[in-house]
Amino acid sequence: MTLLHVNDIGHGYRTGGLLARRGWLQVLDGIQLEFKAGESVGLLGSSGSGKSTLARLLLGLETPAHGQVTFAGQDVSRLRGRQAHAFQSAVQLVFQDAPGAFNPQRSIGWSIAEPLRHLSDLDSAARDQRVLTLLQQMGLGEEHAQRLPHQLSGGQLQRANIARALALSPQLVVLDEALSNLDRVLQLQLLQRLEALRRESSTAFVLITHDLSLVRYFCQRVLLLDAGRIVEDRPVDGNLSFDHEVGKQLQAAMLPTRPFKPEAANLRTG
Amino acid sequence: MEHSTLELQGLRIEGRAGALVEDVDLQLRRGQVCALVGSSGSGKSLTCLGSLDLLPAGLTRTHGQLLLDGQALPAAQVRGRVASLVLQNPRSAFNPVRNMASHAQETLKLRGIGGTAARARMAQCLEAVGLVDRERVLQAFAFQLSGGMLQRMMIALALMAQTPFLLADEPTSDLDALSQARFLDLLMELVQQHGLGVLLVTHDMGVVARCADHVAVMDAGRIVERQTVHGLFERPASTASRTLLDAHQILAGSTP
Numbered sequence: 001m002t003l004l005h006v007n008d009i010g011h012g013y014r015t016g017g018l019l020a021r022r023g024w025l026q027v028l029d030g031i032q033l034e035f036k037a038g039e040s041v042g043l044l045g046s047s048g049s050g051k052s053t054l055a056r057l058l059l060g061l062e063t064p065a066h067g068q069v070t071f072a073g074q075d076v077s078r079l080r081g082r083q084a085h086a087f088q089s090a091v092q093l094v095f096q097d098a099p100g101a102f103n104p105q106r107s108i109g110w111s112i113a114e115p116l117r118h119l120s121d122l123d124s125a126a127r128d129q130r131v132l133t134l135l136q137q138m139g140l141g142e143e144h145a146q147r148l149p150h151q152l153s154g155g156q157l158q159r160a161n162i163a164r165a166l167a168l169s170p171q172l173v174v175l176d177e178a179l180s181n182l183d184r185v186l187q188l189q190l191l192q193r194l195e196a197l198r199r200e201s202s203t204a205f206v207l208i209t210h211d212l213s214l215v216r217y218f219c220q221r222v223l224l225l226d227a228g229r230i231v232e233d234r235p236v237d238g239n240l241s242f243d244h245e246v247g248k249q250l251q252a253a254m255l256p257t258r259p260f261k262p263e264a265a266n267l268r269t270g
Numbered sequence: 271m272e273h274s275t276l277e278l279q280g281l282r283i284e285g286r287a288g289a290l291v292e293d294v295d296l297q298l299r300r301g302q303v304c305a306l307v308g309s310s311g312s313g314k315s316l317t318c319l320g321s322l323d324l325l326p327a328g329l330t331r332t333h334g335q336l337l338l339d340g341q342a343l344p345a346a347q348v349r350g351r352v353a354s355l356v357l358q359n360p361r362s363a364f365n366p367v368r369n370m371a372s373h374a375q376e377t378l379k380l381r382g383i384g385g386t387a388a389r390a391r392m393a394q395c396l397e398a399v400g401l402v403d404r405e406r407v408l409q410a411f412a413f414q415l416s417g418g419m420l421q422r423m424m425i426a427l428a429l430m431a432q433t434p435f436l437l438a439d440e441p442t443s444d445l446d447a448l449s450q451a452r453f454l455d456l457l458m459e460l461v462q463q464h465g466l467g468v469l470l471v472t473h474d475m476g477v478v479a480r481c482a483d484h485v486a487v488m489d490a491g492r493i494v495e496r497q498t499v500h501g502l503f504e505r506p507a508s509t510a511s512r513t514l515l516d517a518h519q520i521l522a523g524s525t526p
Contacts, residue, residue, distance in 0.1 A: 254447070255479060259479045
């Protein structure tokens with residue numbers, strides 16, 4: 001089942017300002033994609049390749065200059081009323097900056113319950129129960145619901161952020177560099193939890209990253225974006241390799257698994 | 271090559287709730303990289319800041335001293351003269367209302383370099399870190415440069431200060447994979463060709479594998495393991511290092 005259809009979209013931004021000459025910066029061009037239920041797709045690209053702009057367009061946060069993104073046959077940037085609510089419950093986005101994604105004056109539990117208050121029929125008690133389940137799903141506990149954002153570590157806060165995105169049991173979750181700031185141990189734990197969710201409830205994921213190892217671990221399909229165009233779209237298998245220059249660069253930039261330098265002692269005394 | 275070792279002895283940092291860092295000894299040698307690893311909250315960054323007396327308000331260094339070639343030296347004389355510091359978030363390390371040239375002039379002035387000599391030194395250091403578009407970078411303010419460029423600029427400033435040692439706290443965790451690889455290539459070039467001695471704070475065992483000679487593993491404010499990098503990858507002794515290595519090897523695909 002196809003969740004989202006991306007139909008030949010192009011997008012850009014106006015540059016310049018009061019004093020500088022105005023221009024048009026083309027960010028995305030001719031993007032054609034489909035996202036299916038239960039699939040996890042990696043979206044790779046270097047800085048400035050248009051990854052985050054694509055995420056914003058997928059969520060209907062901006063209207064593409066050209067083409068359209070459709071959800072259940074409807075253009076997502078034109079949804080209103082009940083249809084808009086259905087779309088907002090079905091597709092969620094998590095950003096990298098967790099501290100910026102929480103109201104600093106409200107408890108974590110309050111923030112996680114926010115989508116439930118607006119987009120579900122749950123009463124207060126049922127919402128509290130749901131918040132607790134979500135926290136546990138992300139490896140946090142009841143005590144974290146009462147705390148304020150600044151009382152949690154970066155890793156805990158990002159888990160709470162993902163918990164909120166999962167509150168309405170969405171069909172598609174876009175993680176825009178959402179794991180990049182976390183250490184490897186936390187990245188692995190989170191990916192394992194999300195993988196379980198994908199298997200159990202066929203939630204689809206789009207993992208936007210520049211880290212090839214996360215894609216290799218978590219995704220079935222990988223898209224490579226360069227200068228606003230999809231330059232590769234291939235399945236992730238045992239020995240993932242790319243034909244395009246940018247893919248090769250990302251591969252070459254991967255850190256070694258094991259040390260390869262000669263022993264320091266030999267280098268010094270030898 | 272006037273100095274060869276910088277040592278940190280018996281560092282202890284206390285907050286209101288008690289000791290956060292205890293009994294930390296580290297030794298840096300020129301031309302080598304010592305990695306300080308540990309999970310989030312283990313006290314790595316505090317060690318880095320505490321050793322140079324740059325702790326945030328509310329925290330105090332109650333013990334610990336720096337030794338340069340065995341001679342005790344106050345932190346204020348080490349900062350910027352013996353050791354430079356590169357932090358995780360380069361954006362907050364620059365003055366937002368001053369351009370890059372002004373930061374560079376400030377650093378060079380401290381070393382008594384001005385005028386044409388200063389401009390030549392700036393050019394040289396910016397080129398060394400791969401900032402090729404020199405004029406534009408020097409005229410730019412922090413908000414006009416990318417994270418990767420700012421991180422290079424921090425290194426360029428450290429080079430201008432001509433310190434024999436560098437403390438780098440998670441220098442690449444905000445950079446994308448390509449910028450990270452370029453940054454680490456540059457760092458290793460400085461280590462190997464200019465004999466820079468580096469303390470590299472990181473939680474990424476890939477960075478450790480790429481750069482480190484020696485590794486100190488930190489857990490709950492204490493050093494729990496000290497090994498050469500090969501020793502650590504072959505025979506990790508502490509739970510902290512095994513946890514980090516396991517996650518690294520699973521995610522990196524562990525291809526031999």
